[in-house]
Amino acid sequence: MELLEILRKWKRNLDNYFTYRRTFLLITIVFGLILYIGPSFFRWLSQSNISVEDIAERCLSDRLTAFYFSAEDFNANIQHVPLRSGEKLYIPYTGNGVFGLHVHPESPILIRNGRILSLPVNFHPIVSVASSMGSGKPHEAVVVHYLNGIVYKYQCYSSGLYVSYQYYAHRTLPAIFVQDIKITNPTNENFSLDLRQLKVTDWPTAVSQTMNFEHDSGNHEYEVFTGLVKVPSSNDVVAVSIISKKLTQLVQVQSYSSATIQVLTAVNYSEPISETAYATWKDIVEKQAMDHMRRAVSRANRHSFREDHVNVWAQLWSTGITISYSKASDAINGDKINATMYYILSQVASPLHEENTTKQKKAELANSLFYAEGCFGGYHTLQATNLWRELSTLDDVNTAVSLWLLTLEKQGCHNLLKAGASGVVQAMVLSFGALRFSNQHLEFNIHPKYLHRDYVFRRLNYGNMTHVNITVIVQEDNKAVLYVALDRSDKSYYACDGGCLDDPVLLGPQKKMFPVKLTDPVTAILYITYDKQHMEDLRHTIHLKEIVE
Ligand SMILES: *[C@@H]1O[C@H](CO)[C@@H](O)[C@H](O)[C@H]1NC(C)=O
Ligand SMILES: *[C@@H]1O[C@H](CO)[C@@H](O)[C@H](O)[C@H]1NC(C)=O
Ligand SMILES: *[C@@H]1O[C@H](CO)[C@@H](O)[C@H](O)[C@H]1NC(C)=O
Ligand SMILES: *[C@@H]1O[C@H](CO)[C@@H](O)[C@H](O)[C@H]1NC(C)=O
Numbered sequence: 321m322e323l324l325e326i327l328r329k330w331k332r333n334l335d336n337y338f339t340y341r342r343t344f345l346l347i348t349i350v351f352g353l354i355l356y357i358g359p360s361f362f363r364w365l366s367q368s369n370i371s372v373e374d375i376a377e378r379c380l381s382d383r384l385t386a387f388y389f390s391a392e393d394f395n396a397n398i399q400h401v402p403l404r405s406g407e408k409l410y411i412p413y414t415g416n417g418v419f420g421l422h423v424h425p426e427s428p429i430l431i432r433n434g435r436i437l438s439l440p441v442n443f444h445p446i447v448s449v450a451s452s453m454g455s456g457k458p459h460e461a462v463v464v465h466y467l468n469g470i471v472y473k474y475q476c477y478s479s480g481l482y483v484s485y486q487y488y489a490h491r492t493l494p495a496i497f498v499q500d501i502k503i504t505n506p507t508n509e510n511f512s513l514d515l516r517q518l519k520v521t522d523w524p525t526a527v528s529q530t531m532n533f534e535h536d537s538g539n540h541e542y543e544v545f546t547g548l549v550k551v552p553s554s555n556d557v558v559a560v561s562i563i564s565k566k567l568t569q570l571v572q573v574q575s576y577s578s579a580t581i582q583v584l585t586a587v588n589y590s591e592p593i594s595e596t597a598y599a600t601w602k603d604i605v606e607k608q609a610m611d612h613m614r615r616a617v618s619r620a621n622r623h624s625f626r627e628d629h630v631n632v633w634a635q636l637w638s639t640g641i642t643i644s645y646s647k648a649s650d651a652i653n654g655d656k657i658n659a660t661m662y663y664i665l666s667q668v669a670s671p672l673h674e675e676n677t678t679k680q681k682k683a684e685l686a687n688s689l690f691y692a693e694g695c696f697g698g699y700h701t702l703q704a705t706n707l708w709r710e711l712s713t714l715d716d717v718n719t720a721v722s723l724w725l726l727t728l729e730k731q732g733c734h735n736l737l738k739a740g741a742s743g744v745v746q747a748m749v750l751s752f753g754a755l756r757f758s759n760q761h762l763e764f765n766i767h768p769k770y771l772h773r774d775y776v777f778r779r780l781n782y783g784n785m786t787h788v789n790i791t792v793i794v795q796e797d798n799k800a801v802l803y804v805a806l807d808r809s810d811k812s813y814y815a816c817d818g819g820c821l822d823d824p825v826l827l828g829p830q831k832k833m834f835p836v837k838l839t840d841p842v843t844a845i846l847y848i849t850y851d852k853q854h855m856e857d858l859r860h861t862i863h864l865k866e867i868v869e
């Protein structure tokens with residue numbers, strides 16, 4: 321009896337021991353196995369399912385991941401080639417006011433003709449890399465990054481090989497077009513690739529010569545093309561000189577390594593001249609283009625070469641607008657606004673930021689930036705449907721840019737436009753809200769019925785040293801309120817709401833709230849000024865009553 325009891329107890333213990341220990345052990349072993357062989361197992365499992373298509377596709381989405389957040393905020397536009405569903409066809413474009421370019425291997429360089437960059441020169445600077453061996457067509461995507469003013473292109477081959485391109489029309493060295501190309505070969509094969517550049521087509525007056533520039537501890541060959549371009553509907557011509565690096569035809573990229581290629585192109589051209597003056601101007605533009613190229617190659621290796629460009633774009637965008645997204649079918653949203661602004665800024669020079677602008681000239685330009693009296697004189701442009709056009713071809717873009725610049729100029733913003741791109745951003749943002757500098761104050765001239773979306777107008781310049789932020793928030797009851805803050809100021813500023821019915825409020829870095837009042841007759845819904853007396857006077861001279869809805 322006692323022995324039986326002991327045996328039972330022993331067995332029970334043993335059972336317990338085994339259930340716990342055994343399960344634990346088993347789990348440990350299984351986990352260990354999963355950790356140890358799992359990854360390779362899954363890789364094997366998935367690889368056996370991956371077609372070559374998927375390798376290229378995955379490579380492409382890896383390249384694009386970095387842009388997803390920016391694209392969500394409409395600070396970048398991603399488009400596959402060919403376009404995929406949900407993507408917006410805004411042509412990839414780069415420009416700096418001296419020249420512009422639709423980023424495509426067959427695109428000519430476009431130079432100034434009046435207000436916009438619309439005169440084509442039959443030189444095609446875009447370099448493409450072609451994988452010669454039968455590796456099929458690459459999967460391809462283009463990203464225009466508005467914030468830093470760089471166009472990115474990616475080509476992924478099914479072998480795993482991929483090519484990354486960056487293009488930009490340099491902002492501080494405005495004669496220079498930059499192409500940075502990187503070929504990455506993560507495979508165990510060696511590749512040899514073709515470099516193609518169309519260069520000159522159908523430009524009969526162009527003559528070419530070869531010259532050397534020294535950089536990267538070596539002598540490099542460049543080709544100089546100089547010729548004339550006829551100005552449409554006039555007897556004038558423009559003398560144009562373009563210098564571009566001579567490329568080797570083939571690039572070898574060994575397994576597990578990469579190759580980088582930088583191609584600089586310099587552009588200089590004359591004003592419209594008579595054909596007889598061409599002989600003189602030919603030599604001048606050629607020499608100037610060479611000067612520009614010489615300075616660029618001596619700088620190209622330094623880190624600041626790209627940074628300088630990126631910083632100018634960041635500064636240009638410091639003034640801007642954020643608008644809440646509307647699903648209404650005809651609504652203008654951030655994507656269209658940002659793209660339109662980018663194209664316009666790309667066609668306007670920014671002499672304030674360019675290297676060869678003298679101090680004196682910069683001071684002059686800064687002055688026109690502070691003198692915005694009369695701008696913007698028209699109705700708020702967010703409502704002007706003819707200004708918000710398709711942007712899917714070069715003609716669309718040029719028409720939009722031309723219309724916008726004309727509108728801003730004729731509606732009182734000519735002084736701001738003289739300041740170049742910085743002034744154009746100011747003018748555009750003022751126009752979006754029908755904000756106007758008038759008689760020593762800034763007024764917000766929109767009818768309350770249009771305030772059914774949230775807006776932020778960031779960093780509007782007021783005079784020399786002051787930046788104003790104006791926020792419109794639509795509340796639960798569908799009524800809008802305004803918040804005003806000074807981002808930076810050199811003196812006291814005051815604001816009052818519709819018709820200045822209430823006392824002026826001192827502005828500061830804290831947001832101050834203002835109700836939106838509908839008055840009879842309709843007046844501006846907000847006034848801002850540093851001249852308190854002027855504001856008191858306004859209050860006593862605008863005789864109106866508030867309409868309570
Ligand atoms: C690639 O090229 C290197 C150097 O020329 C050579 O050593 C290597 O064997 C080549 N690899 C293949 C896979 O051909
Ligand atoms: C050509 O170069 C000269 C000298 O640097 C410069 O003043 C001029 O603005 C340039 N022309 C264009 C169209 O960029
Ligand atoms: C692009 O649009 C969004 C939405 O309006 C805005 O928040 C963003 O600031 C814009 N980007 C730039 C560079 O202005
Ligand atoms: C730019 O300015 C520098 C001096 O500030 C001068 O040496 C150079 O020739 C100028 N370059 C061009 C292309 O005008």
Ligand SMILES: *[C@@H]1O[C@H](CO)[C@@H](O)[C@H](O)[C@H]1NC(C)=O
Pocket residue numbers: 687690784785
């Ligand atoms: C702008 O401000 C600076 C510094 O306060 C001053 O030196 C300059 O004269 C001002 N310029 C104008 C146009 O008011």
Ligand SMILES: *[C@@H]1O[C@H](CO)[C@@H](O)[C@H](O)[C@H]1NC(C)=O
Pocket residue numbers: 778779789805806807808828829830
């Ligand atoms: C003004 O707007 C800018 C950009 O949105 C922001 O960085 C800044 O903090 C704002 N300034 C104030 C005082 O609210």
